[in-house]
Amino acid sequence: xxxxxxxxxxxxxxxxxxxxxxxxxxxxxxxxxxxxxxxxxxxxxxxxxxxxxxxxxxxxxxxxxxxxxxxxxxxxxxxxxxxxxxxxxxxxxxxxxxxxxxxxxxxxx
Amino acid sequence: xxxxxxxxxxxxxxxxxxxxxxxxxxxxxxxxxxxxxxxxxxxxxxxxxxxxxxxxxxxxxxxxxxxxxxxxxxxxxxxxxxxxxxxxxxxxxxxxxxxxxxxxxxxxxxxxx
Numbered sequence: 001x002x003x004x005x006x007x008x009x010x011x012x013x014x015x016x017x018x019x020x021x022x023x024x025x026x027x028x029x030x031x032x033x034x035x036x037x038x039x040x041x042x043x044x045x046x047x048x049x050x051x052x053x054x055x056x057x058x059x060x061x062x063x064x065x066x067x068x069x070x071x072x073x074x075x076x077x078x079x080x081x082x083x084x085x086x087x088x089x090x091x092x093x094x095x096x097x098x099x100x101x102x103x104x105x106x107x108x109x
Numbered sequence: 110x111x112x113x114x115x116x117x118x119x120x121x122x123x124x125x126x127x128x129x130x131x132x133x134x135x136x137x138x139x140x141x142x143x144x145x146x147x148x149x150x151x152x153x154x155x156x157x158x159x160x161x162x163x164x165x166x167x168x169x170x171x172x173x174x175x176x177x178x179x180x181x182x183x184x185x186x187x188x189x190x191x192x193x194x195x196x197x198x199x200x201x202x203x204x205x206x207x208x209x210x211x212x213x214x215x216x217x218x219x220x221x222x
Contacts, residue, residue, distance in 0.1 A: 042213025
């Protein structure tokens, strides 16, 4: 069973549009992380959220951790082609990070 | 600064052949090390993790094994590859076990033919 469910799986939008992707679980996490991965490369950390209800901003990206620490969202404002990639959320289970299946985002000019 | 090296970048191997993928970390001591597999550009499946030399934990029983002969070296192996072993293999390290950022290598694209 998948510990972290991400939606949507695929998203294709035009430059300038806004979007939100979601990461949901039935389990409580002490923290959740968001990574971005480009084709043929390893994932790179964008942010870690720790406190329930926490909101973090990274330029045009806004990350929110649910109050119950079971879910998180990533909102991108005015998407650009450079935002194209696979967005993965991850939570700690035992000794290692467990990842969702990701949201594949394509932003076209 | 810390760096992680993973090789080879791509590999094409026949069914039944052995496999050895190597990962090394520089610039840190006693890292936690991980092997993940990613199929078709989707989510990462944890295969093995290690919190110290000679300590290997397997998350998914399969045709693969891992070893950590040195503090900053992590090796993924197979005696006989299967078609289903094809995928993108990623090595990663972290300072604390699962609690902090994981730093990933560039990955190995393995195709079993």
